[in-house]
Amino acid sequence: MSLVSISGLHKHFGTNHVLKGIDLQVEQGDVIALIGRSGSGKSTLLRTINGLESIDEGELVVDGTALHHGEGDLRALRQKVGMVFQQFNLFPHLTAGQNVMLAPTVVKKLSKKETEDIAKEMLLKVGLSDKFHAFPDQLSGGQQQRVAIARALAMRPKVMLCDEITSALDPELVNEVLAVVQQLAAEGMTLIMVTHEMRFARDVGNKLIFMHHGRIHESGDPRIILADPQTPELANFTRAVM
Amino acid sequence: MAYQFDFAPVLAHTDLLLQGAAATLGLTAAGAVLGIALGVLGAICRAWRIQPFSAAFGVYVEAIRNTPFLVQLFFIFFGLPALGVKLSGWEASILAMVINLGAYSTEIIRAGIEATPHGQMEAAASLALNRAQTFVYVVLRPALARVWPALVSQVIIVMLGSAVCSQIAAEELTFAANFIQSRNFRAFETFFLATALYFAMALLVRQLLMRLGQRFIVGRPR
Incomplete structure (x- = not known):
């Protein structure tokens, strides 16, 4: 059984048919890069995987939890899926440590001691153990994004979703965030990322998915299909971005 | 012919003035705490359209914002006894202040909640917080921080x-001043001092609330 199993998934925004039948199996330890032009449906697909977007048709199962429409199921699903956003979305009134501690405290009802230990562990993992008491606006963009990764990891998710997590960063801050993601991949975390970092997708990912007009247009080993695209659309895309 | 200013007959009643000022501060404290609590409740119902409460708060807010405070006070103090609800001057005053501030703060706090960036809600959802947890831990404090100066002004x-609570015999500062000037006919001096007291209290309360807000709502000293 795959960790994430998506079959026949359709999504509409009003009359706009955004996802036109997606089938995707994600195995434990996969590092998947979703690429494609803006409007191709890659972010929407990512957001359906933790229920931020509802699905109109098809099925989504994460680690045995199927996506239905009740909130209880959604929350069970979300405890298995961590998400990191383009705009970090840290809670501005909480310190880095409190940002990481919040969900384990209020969702998992762990003790203060336990959540503090988790927060320290996760901030250490992203190289920010000295920023426990810093507020988000006292941190650089790269540091904020690393806190956001630590915050998602604190729920011990089975799979992490990354939605263009380096797109809002100054160029010199991109690498510190990618290094953390690379380390997670090396530790065996299952990752699905929408990204424009082609080199990173090729070097770290084990599967690349090219989305086009709401469908998976081409997919496979990134080293192979980026070097030798089988469709003119992917060839055009790689020529434009690489 | 020229008026001879004489503050002595007023200062002889300093204790009454100070008691009145203390009563005004007490009314304000009770009104502010309960009124803002009511406002938080109203704001969440309005902002997240929790029916039927959202509609009920909508009617309440419009009713209070479009009628005079004095009439609201009279209605509570003179009108409600017809329904068997007899309140003392103090009780009626506090109730009127809570209801009045509750309506205005509903709208002020609602603005703060609606200004919450969408990403904050998504981050909370992705961490598996439910709606109530999201409101309490993620939305409320930044929302209050955004509108705190407006809320403080409304409390003032x-x-x-x-x-106007002096009109239903609540013995606050204006009641005290009225009482004193009716005894000594020193209206100018009495109301001059009462005015100065109101002015000082307003400055003081504003400073105090802004500091409290910085400390407990924004969450760190400036």
């Missing part, structure tokens, strides 16, 4: 407006 307005 309500404090100054509490002068």
Whole structure:
């Protein structure tokens, strides 16, 4: 059984048919890069995987939890899926440590001691153990994004979703965030990322998915299909971005 | 011919003035705490359209914002006894202030909640927080921080407006001043001092609330 199993998934925004039948199996330890032009449906697909977007048709199962429409199921699903956003979305009134501690405290009802230990562990993992008491606006963009990764990891998710997590960063801050993601991949975390970092997708990912007009247009080993695209659309895309 | 200013007959009643000022502050404190609590409740119902409460708060807010405070106060004090609800001057004053501030703060806090960036809600959802947890831990404090200066101003307005509570024999500062000037006919001196007291209290309360807000709502000292 795959960790994430998506079959026949359709999504509409009003009359706009955004996802036109997606089938995707994600195995434990996969590092998947979703690429494609803006409007191709890659972010929407990512957001359906933790229920931020509802699905109109098809099925989504994460680690045995199927996506239905009740909130209880959604929350069970979300405890298995961590998400990191383009705009970090840290809670501005909480310190880095409190940002990481919040969900384990209020969702998992762990003790203060336990959540503090988790927060320290996760901030250490992203190289920010000295920023426990810093507020988000006292941190650089790269540091904020690393806190956001630590915050998602604190729920011990089975799979992490990354939605263009380096797109809002100054160029010199991109690498510190990618290094953390690379380390997670090396530790065996299952990752699905929408990204424009082609080199990173090729070097770290084990599967690349090219989305086009709401469908998976081409997919496979990134080293192979980026070097030798089988469709003119992917060839055009790689020529434009690489 | 020229008027001879004489503050001595007023200062002889300093204790009454100070008691009145303390009563005004007490009314304000009770009105502010309960009124803002009511406002938080109203704001969440309005902002997240929790029916039927959202509609009920909508009617309440419009009813209060479009009628005079004095009439609201009279309605509570003179009108409600017809329904068997007899309140003392103090009780009626506090109730009127809470209801009045509750309506205005519903709208002020609602603005703060609606200004919450969408990403904050998504981050909370992705961490598996439910709606109530999201409101309490993620939305509320930044929302209050955004509108705190406006909320403090509204509390001051309500404090100054509490002068009309003297009309139902709540013995606050204006009641005290009225009492004193009716005894010594030193209206100018009495109301000059009462005015100065209101002014000082308004400055003081504003400073105090802004500091408290910085400390407990924004969450760190400036």
